[in-house]
Amino acid sequence: xxxxxxxxxxxxxxxxxxxxxxxxxxxxxxxxxxxxxxxxxxxxxxxxxxxxxxxxxxxxxxxxxxxxxxxxxxxxxxxxxxxxxxxxxxxxxxxxxxxxxxxxxxxxxxxxxxxxxxxxxxxxxxxxxxxxxxxxxxxxxxxxxxxx
Amino acid sequence: xxxxxxxxxxxxxxxxxxxxxxxxxxxxxxxxxxxxxxxxxxxxxxxxxxxxxxxxxxxxxxxxxxxxxxxxxxxxxxxxxxxxxxxxxxxxxxxxxxxxxxxxxxxxxxxxxxxxxxxxxxxxxxxxxxxxxxxxxxxxxxxxx
Amino acid sequence: xxxxxxxxxxxxxxxxxxxxxxxxxxxxxxxxxxxxxxxxxxxxxxxxxxxxxxxxxxxxxxxxxxxxxxxxxxxxxxxxxxxxxxxxxxxxxxxxxxxxxxxxxxxxxxxxxxxxxxxxxxxxxxxxxxxxxxxxxxxxxxxxxxxxxxxxxxxxxxxxxxxxxxxxxxxxxxxxxxxxxxxxxxxxxxxxxxxxxxxxxxxxxxxxxxxxxxxxxxxxxxxxxxxxxxxxxxxxxxxxxxxxxxxxxxxxxxxxxxxxxxxxxxxxxxxxxxxxxxxxxxxxxxxxxxxxxxxxxxxxxxxxxxxxxxxxxxxxxxxxxxxxxxxxxxxxxxxxxxxxxxxxxxxxxxxxxxxxxxxxxxxxxxxxxxxxxxxxxxxxxxxxxxxxxxxxxxxxxxxxxxxxxxxxxxxxxxxxxxxxxxxxxxxxxxxxxxxxxxxxxxxxxxxxxxxxxxxxxxxxxxxxxxxxxxxxxxxxxxxxxxxxxxxxxxxxxxxxxxx
Numbered sequence: 001x002x003x004x005x006x007x008x009x010x011x012x013x014x015x016x017x018x019x020x021x022x023x024x025x026x027x028x029x030x031x032x033x034x035x036x037x038x039x040x041x042x043x044x045x046x047x048x049x050x051x052x053x054x055x056x057x058x059x060x061x062x063x064x065x066x067x068x069x070x071x072x073x074x075x076x077x078x079x080x081x082x083x084x085x086x087x088x089x090x091x092x093x094x095x096x097x098x099x100x101x102x103x104x105x106x107x108x109x110x111x112x113x114x115x116x117x118x119x120x121x122x123x124x125x126x127x128x129x130x131x132x133x134x135x136x137x138x139x140x141x142x143x144x145x146x147x148x
Numbered sequence: 149x150x151x152x153x154x155x156x157x158x159x160x161x162x163x164x165x166x167x168x169x170x171x172x173x174x175x176x177x178x179x180x181x182x183x184x185x186x187x188x189x190x191x192x193x194x195x196x197x198x199x200x201x202x203x204x205x206x207x208x209x210x211x212x213x214x215x216x217x218x219x220x221x222x223x224x225x226x227x228x229x230x231x232x233x234x235x236x237x238x239x240x241x242x243x244x245x246x247x248x249x250x251x252x253x254x255x256x257x258x259x260x261x262x263x264x265x266x267x268x269x270x271x272x273x274x275x276x277x278x279x280x281x282x283x284x285x286x287x288x289x290x291x292x293x
Numbered sequence: 294x295x296x297x298x299x300x301x302x303x304x305x306x307x308x309x310x311x312x313x314x315x316x317x318x319x320x321x322x323x324x325x326x327x328x329x330x331x332x333x334x335x336x337x338x339x340x341x342x343x344x345x346x347x348x349x350x351x352x353x354x355x356x357x358x359x360x361x362x363x364x365x366x367x368x369x370x371x372x373x374x375x376x377x378x379x380x381x382x383x384x385x386x387x388x389x390x391x392x393x394x395x396x397x398x399x400x401x402x403x404x405x406x407x408x409x410x411x412x413x414x415x416x417x418x419x420x421x422x423x424x425x426x427x428x429x430x431x432x433x434x435x436x437x438x439x440x441x442x443x444x445x446x447x448x449x450x451x452x453x454x455x456x457x458x459x460x461x462x463x464x465x466x467x468x469x470x471x472x473x474x475x476x477x478x479x480x481x482x483x484x485x486x487x488x489x490x491x492x493x494x495x496x497x498x499x500x501x502x503x504x505x506x507x508x509x510x511x512x513x514x515x516x517x518x519x520x521x522x523x524x525x526x527x528x529x530x531x532x533x534x535x536x537x538x539x540x541x542x543x544x545x546x547x548x549x550x551x552x553x554x555x556x557x558x559x560x561x562x563x564x565x566x567x568x569x570x571x572x573x574x575x576x577x578x579x580x581x582x583x584x585x586x587x588x589x590x591x592x593x594x595x596x597x598x599x600x601x602x603x604x605x606x607x608x609x610x611x612x613x614x615x616x617x618x619x620x621x622x623x624x625x626x627x628x629x630x631x632x633x634x635x636x637x638x639x640x641x642x643x644x645x646x647x648x649x650x651x652x653x654x655x656x657x658x659x660x661x662x663x664x665x666x667x668x669x670x671x672x673x674x675x676x677x678x679x680x681x682x683x684x685x686x687x688x689x690x691x692x693x694x695x696x697x698x699x700x701x702x703x704x705x706x707x708x709x710x711x712x713x714x715x716x717x718x719x720x721x722x723x724x725x726x727x728x729x730x731x732x733x734x735x736x737x738x739x740x741x742x743x744x745x746x747x748x749x750x751x752x753x754x755x756x757x758x759x760x761x762x763x764x765x766x767x768x769x770x771x772x773x774x775x776x777x778x779x780x781x782x783x784x785x786x787x788x789x790x791x792x
Binding site: 037133137140141144 | 200241245249251256259263
Binding site for chain 3: 164165181183186192195196199202209210213220235239241243246250253257258260261264265270273277280281284
């Protein structure tokens with residue numbers, strides 16, 4: 001596989017664009033179709049393509065296994081952290097209205113900005129978890145040899 | 149849906165009833181065949197495949213009524229009167245994620261079972277398990293920890 | 294609730310009830326150092342009963358609590374809706390979670406490999422969060438999500454068992470559990486198609502308009518079968534014995550005392566709150582079928598329990614039989630019957646958890662799980678076996694123990710509707726319980742010691758076993774919590790939600 005020039009060149013050309021497209025789907029998610037789930041899978045697909053073409057060892061040098069395993073809970077922590085932050089600000093769990101810009105009188109918030117940032121942060125959490133989960137699944141299954 | 153519509157639906161000839169609500173027939177077909185594969189196959193991977201088909205039928209059950217004929221994407225624009233229902237898509241996105249998690253866990257267990265037993269046929273595993281069960285009580289593998 | 298300044302703990306209790314163990318679980322998954330994880334687990338689990346009792350107190354003081362997740366008012370947003378029965382369930386699950394978490398560290402250290410113990414704690418808290426979420430939420434699809442969270446965590450917990458058969462048991466449970474959850478989702482989907490709502494309260498309001506539609510009956514049937522698989526309703530219980538027998542003992546104690554109870558609660562919630570007694574009697578008269586299944590569960594599974602060689606499997610079969618008692622009370626569907634069922638959930642949870650914890654102590658000290666190898670354990674480990682016997686008396690339903698109270702309610706309910714057959718079945722099943730538990734007691738106390746006691750069970754394991762043993766007696770005498778609250782809950786359930 002490593003000697004296959006066409007695959008290597010094509011993959012090298014594609015991977016940046018796949019990553020870019022993943023980020024587009026992620027960041028454009030609040031204006032059009034898209035979001036953390038889709039973007040997470042696309043970004044994971046880029047790494048998996050890299051692993052298939054250049055071998056798993058090369059992929060784990062770029063994205064180590066421990067890192068993807070930590071990404072899974074970290075994304076959930078980001079998500080839950082947003083919820084806790086809105087609770088600390090006096091709203092319900094995950095009430096984005098109260099996330100940002102505490103103003104006068106006390107207890108008023110900029111709901112528009114709050115909603116915007118709330119969705120944005122939560123989707124980042126989703127992105128991290130989904131990417132991590134997909135890669136963890138991939139690494140776990142490819143890492144197990146056939147017991148003879 | 150009012151009562152009249154229901155009786156009207158029930159009075160239609162069978163073929164027409166099938167043709168106008170074909171999405172439900174596809175759902176039913178997938179549901180039954182998936183369930184049959186799960187029950188009838190002893191190979192663990194095939195069981196998981198059946199489970200996947202079964203879950204897909206559930207996705208279809210939710211998604212197909214969400215599309216409203218002539219409706220557009222549920223984004224406020226000028227000139228659009230009818231919108232498709234976005235809620236089923238969100239629900240099914242969640243259900244798909246749950247399905248992926250279940251499938252991944254099932255496959256992981258299959259790998260471990262293969263490592264532990266050397267087979268993924270449930271029939272063969274049952275035989276091995278039965279042999280362990282009826283082994284002499286005195287010489288079972290229980291050891292002090 | 295308007296967004297006020299500052300962290301309003303009292304108003305956010307429903308969210309904290311689920312989020313504390315969920316976040317704890319995630320932190321455990323990040324850290325994965327077993328001692329730290331154990332500390333986090335104990336901390337989170339110990340907070341849970343406090344929150345649950347506060348919620349129960351709030352409900353009793355000021356009626357149903359409605360919590361709008363994310364500030365989106367129901368029925369648009371996800372609602373956490375808590376009345377007496379869920380508050381009671383929250384107390385039950387969180388109490389069991391706390392007791393098992395305090396018991397766990399050294400038992401886990403004994404049964405699970407060190408590098409996997411961090412994952413055990415993470416999955417344990419995840420399972421706890423899922424079960425509490427199922428009990429607390431008032432949104433039909435949210436129930437599914439929490440059900441899958443708890444189930445996936447449970448499959449993992451079972452697969453962590455030390456024997457290789459744990460893997461097969463977990464796989465079989467995964468297949469059955471997923472089919473059950475999918476059936477539930479199909480049922481909810483059919484209800485969603487005809488009512489256009491996923492909020493349980495809202496569905497209850499809209500159902501009377503469409504109650505003649507066949508899809509509503511089909512939806513109810515799918516939901517009942519889905520929960521039937523989850524709660525091990527006879528004859529859909531075949532996954533349960535292996536799953537309980539090969540999971541780590543702590544996990545078994547937790548799952549046996551909570552998972553089936555939450556599924557039964559949801560069955561009650563759908564049958565009585567959402568559909569309502571009138572709908573059931575008019576459109577879906579299945580009471581007799583349920584009674585027959587319940588009676589079969591009590592008899593067949595009690596007999597199966599007698600012939601088991603593995604003590605955990607024996608107790609697992611006994612669990613299916615006990616689920617039969619609860620179903621019988623639900624099928625009778627009178628005030629007293631429901632009280633008996635709900636009360637039996639609580640009492641059975643305490644009794645069965647105590648039995649499994651005692652078995653865990655024995656396994657820790659001697660490494661035996663086969664009944665015939667337990668010969669003389671009563672003489673070498675008298676304290677543990679004494680707790681086992683007390684809980685066993687509770688399971689049989691001897692007067693003065695917790696099991697008696699709820700069985701008395703069930704017998705009374707059956708007598709009220711003139712169903713003498715069910716009374717006879719309850720009696721026979723109790724006698725069968727005497728036989729299968731008596732067999733263990735005979736082997737443990739009246740035979741020469743066989744297995745050597747390698748080490749004494751640790752203090753905290755003994756303490757938790759005895760806490761539950763004392764609770765078995767306590768709730769046999771003091772029934773304010775274990776029968777008083779279920780009485781109110783039963784009345785609320787029978788009233789239904791439809792206005």
